Amino acid sequence: MEQVIAVKDLKKVYDRTQKTAVAGVSFEVERGQCFGFIGPNGAGKSTTLEMLQGLKKPSAGSIELFGMPWQGNEKKLRRRIAGVLQENEMYARLKVVEAVRLFASFYPDYQAIDEVLEQFNLTPQRNNWLCELSGGQRQRVFLAMAVVGKPEIIFLDEPTTGLDPTSRQEFWEILNKLKADGVTLILTSHYMDEVEFLCDTLAIIDKGTIIESGSPQDIIHRTFAEPVIKEPRKATLNDVFLKLTGFDLSGGMA
Amino acid sequence: MSHTISPKLYPFWQLMLLNVRPFFREPAAMLWTFALPVLIALLMVKAFSGSAQLQEINVAVTYNEAPDKSWRELMRDDLQVNLITLSQEQTEQLLASLADAQQEIQPSGPLQNLLAQYDSLLILNQGQIYTTGDSDQFNDKAINYLMQLKSGLSGNPLSSQQLSIVGYRYVDWLIPGIIVLQILGLALFSISNGLVSDRQQGFFKRLKLSPFKKSDYIMGVVLARLFLLSFQLLLLLAIFYFMFDFKPPGNWANIAVVLFCGSACLCLLGVLIGARSTRVEVSTGIANMLYFPLMFLSGIYFQTSYFPDVFEAFVQWLPSTAFLDAFRLVANEAAGLQQVAPQLTILAGTSVVLFIAIYLSFDWGDNG
Known part of the structure; x- marks a missing residue:
């Protein structure tokens, strides 16, 4: 598969506050994939997405879309x-x-x-x-x-936040069709079911770094290799998220 | 993906339509952006252009039967005149005061009570008229009026009529100023606040994600405002034409060229104000900071030739001054475009500088 995004040691420190939003992330995305970012609020998901879209300048590291950096290729990249x-x-x-x-x-x-x-x-x-x-x-x-x-690539920043379940389902169907047409999707979300349904590859971000990545099923199996769950159900991505980040998406610390 | 052949769409045209449509679809925008400024312009022209009606003339005559009886009777019967006869005590005090100081009196007692009642009072004594009001213009008119009454007694009434020369009336001089003031207000406040609102809604960030051209956006915004302004100006000019007999001797095509160049320049100034602001409070503050100096320095209410020479030389370079000067020249003095070339050059030069400044400084949501 053709690689369409390559990110290496990407960092973002805001000049004014000296706050580190992204502390060095690296990943690659192939054409036609749906790549998702999940993480608590302020983890660096949207900042990473905005740097990928050329809306924010990275403090360090490199981004290449279709093998081209943003510098000197903005016009060509914006069309794609x-x-x-x-x-x-x-x-x-x-x-x-x-x-x-x-x-x-x-x-x-x-x-x-x-x-x-x-x-x-x-x-x-x-x-x-x-x-x-x-x-x-x-x-x-x-x-x-x-x-x-x-x-050829569409970036979606929490696209279904605030939508009712039916609207979300309709939206997912549309995204799946786009993916089937060969469009690469890069998604941030707070919804575990959403990324599990849509994403081929996931990156869990916390405090500006990727703490886990891979396919949703691989991540679940790696995180819960041992049968530690006492509940009579299969582990879900929500369990993974809670275990790795300590955050409950519905309201703070788990 | 589609194989349909799509029609060519012009981005600046689409961006212009984007900025035009809300005004025709939003009743409130129509009211505040079109109707109200037109109404204000009419009121301003009406307020500043009319010749003032002569107020009631308060005339105090001294007790000792001055002036002559027939004149006194005429004044008493005239509706414009309020005749007050001073008492003996008031007359004596007044005469004593006038004997001490011819121009400044310090009345007390009954005379003070009388004078305190009137802003302006004419006091007639034998062969003398004293005035107390501050307005020389009113005093002159009032004395003239009384003299006319007196002259009527001798069988030679004076007649007075104002001769109004179209093109040289104060209203002809004022109307271009009011029109420029309208354009200035719309450009500085409406455009900049609109841009801030777009920025707050993330519209520019959305634009920035697409391969749009910055120049298309700037052109789109300015052309949209010029399009909207053309309706407003046509309406204003039509009303001024019919209500104030504003029939400039100049060529309408030349007037249109000057209006286009001046409006475009001021609209670009409005875009620059909103180029980086993220809050309406900031853009409104900047617009206010520019609006009032430009209003007073551009000769909207009084001629720039009244300014000191150094100051006058400076204000000629202001785009609003150049705009208004050119407008008055082509409208009221029928000047050709060649004769207003210096003003048009200032407007064109300022527009280019503003366009570059906007292009380089505009915050499209990709800073940081």
């Missing part, structure tokens, strides 16, 4: 990647079709807008304003805005 941010606010009275058309206009080669709307089940809402959409519909619009430029 896209991102969905945590923030899902935009012009309230912008129509769905207008939002997708706006982002299509930035790419020399873009997917037909009607086709994208159909792909994301947004055809009935094409003339609705963004403020009239549900959270799930709005998040699908933001994904459609990202996908319309035919990106």
